[in-house]
Structures are given as C-alpha cells and as structure tokens.
Amino acid sequence: MKIAVIWFTLSALCSAENAALEAKLQDGLRARQNGSIEKALTEFREAVALDPGSASARMLLGSALLETGKIAAAVRELDRAVKLAPDSAQAHFQLAVAQQRSGDQFAAVAQLRRAAELDSSNDEYAYQLGRAYLQLSEWSVDRIKAVDPKSARLYQVLGESYGAQGKTDLAIEAFTKAAAAAPQLSGTHLALAMIYAQSGRNDEALREIDREIELAPESAAALAFKRQLSQSK
C-alpha cells in the first residue's frame, strides 16, 4: 500500500492535530513522492517527536520504515499506531503487512482479521486475509515435511489434495501409505472408504469402513457412512 493512499485514509484522523504536525507529515509525503525516502523518514520521525500520540504520524513512519526494509522498527511503530487508533482498519492492515514481512504469519492473520471486521466491505482486506490463511496452510505442510517426510499426516494431506483434484488412484495410494505409517490413526480408513465408494468400489469401501470402526468404535462419521453404504448395497 503506497504511503499516499494511507495519507488520504488518515486525513480525517489528522484534521484535529496541530498545524506543525500536519506540515511535517506533508513534507514527509512530498519527500516520499519525490523518491527521497530518507528525508521522508526524518520528517515522519520529527512528526512523531512533535506528537507521540499521533496515530497517523506513527503509521506513516512505520510504512516508510517498512519500505526501507527496517522491519522490526516498522512493526514497533505500527503496533503503537494500532494501540493509538484501535478502530482504524488501515492501521491493523499496515501492521499485518509488517508482521508478514517479519515472518510472524500468525500475528498477521489476527491483524488482517481485525481489519476485515472493521471494514467488511473492503475487498482488498478479504483478499489479503484469504492469502494469509493460504500461506499458513502451505507453511503447515512444509513444516510437516520438514519434521517427518514419511509421516501419516503428510500422506493424509496428499491424499486429501489428490482426492479434491479427482485423482482417485493417487489418493488411494497416499491414504494407504498413511494407514501403513500410523496403523492406529483414525480417519484414514474412513477417507479410503469414501474414495472407494465414490468410484463405485463398494466392497472395498465396506472393508475400509470396518477397519475404521475397529479403530474408533464410536465414530459417528464412520457409523453413519457404514449405514449409508449398507443401504445403497
């Protein structure tokens, strides 16, 4: 998000602040627009010194710090901006961007969720929140791979992914490996049963659902699926 855009969003917040502060912020913005990021940083720092309680000054300083790669300092400033203006969706959004750059995806999701709650009609916040969730999802899979590349959990992820893409044979192979890697893990045979049933292989589906029920005799999902299978037979 460009600094100028933030400025327009914040103009309302600024209106009540003193003229000297506003002049500093304007100078900083002009410097930024002319490509003098260091001068912009100086102006924004002076603005913060003039009024440490100005959320807009801290937000502009944080964004400029982020642009110059000073991520930790940007997170600090933007965190202060959020505390000063907790109802500013833009402040939460900017903090999320800085937290993402610092690698703190969990914290970024929390801030993006707050921004999306505060401004639920903003399509960019919805997009960025969806993206952040997706990144965490991918990160989780990468971590599973790193911790144990032959774990049942990884094979389950693969099986689910192949299943969603309609790649039945690959999904069956992955779930079979999951069952072999962790024979006591419930859920795997249920997934296999569902895939077999979808491809019309009801006998194999029944075999798998019985295995699932052996592992989890009270499983509501497995018992319901077995009833469904038995009725369709």
Added chain:
Amino acid sequence: MRVVAVLLTLSLCLRAQTAVGLAEAALDRAAFPEAIRIAETALRHEPGNAAAHVLLARASMGQNQPAKAFAVLRVALQLDPRNLDALYYLHRLTSVLAQQEFARLYAMAPDSARVHQLMAESLHEQNDAAGEEREYLAALERNPKSVVILNAMGDLKRHQSKLEEARGFYARAEAVDHASFDALYGLGACAIFMQDNERAIGYLTGALHAEPESIAAKLALGDALLRAKQNQRAEEVLRGLVKSDPAAKQGWVLYAKALRLLGRKEEADRAFARYRALSRGETDEK
C-alpha cells in the same frame, strides 16, 4: 518426599492422558461441547499439554468456532513446534478459512481485479494457460498498475518463450515498483535468453539487491556473468550460492565451470565431484 512428588506427577500425567482419551472419544461421537469441556478441564490441570490443545482446537472446529480453534492451535505450536497433529489441523483449518474468505471476496466484488487474479491462479493450477491469460488480462484491465499481475503475465509469457511480450509486462511492473524482485528477475531471465548478458547482469544484480538470499537470482546472475566472461565475479556469486545452499546441484556445476575458467583445476574437480555426488543421491532416491 521425592517419591510423593514422582507419584503426584505420574498421577497428573495419567489424568491428562485419560482426559485426552476421553476427549478423543467424545470427538469421535461428534459430541463437541463435551470434548471442549474435557479438554479445557485437562488444560486447567496441565496447561502445557499440546495434545490437549489440539483436541480442544478440533472440538472448536467441530463447533464452528474457527477463531478459537486458530488461537488454540497457535498455542499448541508454541508449546510443541514439531507437533504433527497441530500442524495437520492448522493446515486443514486455514485451507477452509482461506476458501471462505475468497468466497466472501467473490460475493463482495465478483468483477474485481483480485477475483480475476484468483481465477487466473486457479486456472494456472489446472494447466489452462489460455484461461489463465484471459483472467489475468481482465484483472489488468481493472488494475493496470498491479505489480503482482504484471509479473504473473510476464512469467506466463516467459514460460511460453514469448520473450518480447514477457519483457513488456516485466518492464511495466518495474516502472511501478523499481525494487520488484519478480520484475527484475524476469527481465534478467529474458535478457539471458536473448543473449543480452550485460543487461541481464544489471537486472539480476538489482533482483539480488531486492532479495539478497534468493538462490534463483544468484544462479541466474552467476550464469550471466559466466556468459559475459566475468569469471572472477561469477566465482564470487556462485561461491556464495553453494555456501548458502550446498544442495544446489546446478550451482555446483556453474561454480566448477567458473573455477576451471580461472585455472583453479583442483577446486573445480572438487566442485564437480560435489555435483556428481548430489546427482547420484537423486538417482538413489528415485
């Protein structure tokens, strides 16, 4: 005294284990409120129990409380960063939440640049290059200065070997954001293919400045430097590459080439040996 302490710890552990078992059974029965109650009770006795946190998160997911599930999984991973169950359920939860958020975006702004971009990305996954291009162009119509979309179009054209078109998109992205890694890398890669090595070196140096740890940029820059016969600088870049990623097979080949061109035969032989060992490893794995 010590015996009492050990027995007490053992009893607490057993109690937590039993609670985890009970919560799991409740989850099986889809009795989510009961599972939540058991897991929360267990956590009051043993707040550091990652398994109980995972069960609480699963029960919260069952109760359609995604925010709570997310927060609880975060704690589970703080307690045990290698907990495979926590990672697995985090993957499942965030996949669903991402889809929900994108569905909300679609409902809110069905013809927005972001929605067309998402559709393009989805078509890319399905190897539908024509559909992908159509959607990216629709996205660009709505947001002509989107660096992400311009770079994506550049990548699409580059992979189709339409280098002039690719260069055009990357150049537009670079004009909007001079520090865009993807734009600079894309321009550099196009320049290598067009045998414009000097220009490639300039762009790839910029890309490396934007992302100093990028293996791809180091590899491409090393390649461009070798083509431009700047062997000394190529050796420096490629040495940095194999140091930061010792498994970079292609990096070892180019590094060996640079060393050989500098007349450092023994070091070149050792680098080739590393390349061959890595290749053998890959073959063995297959």
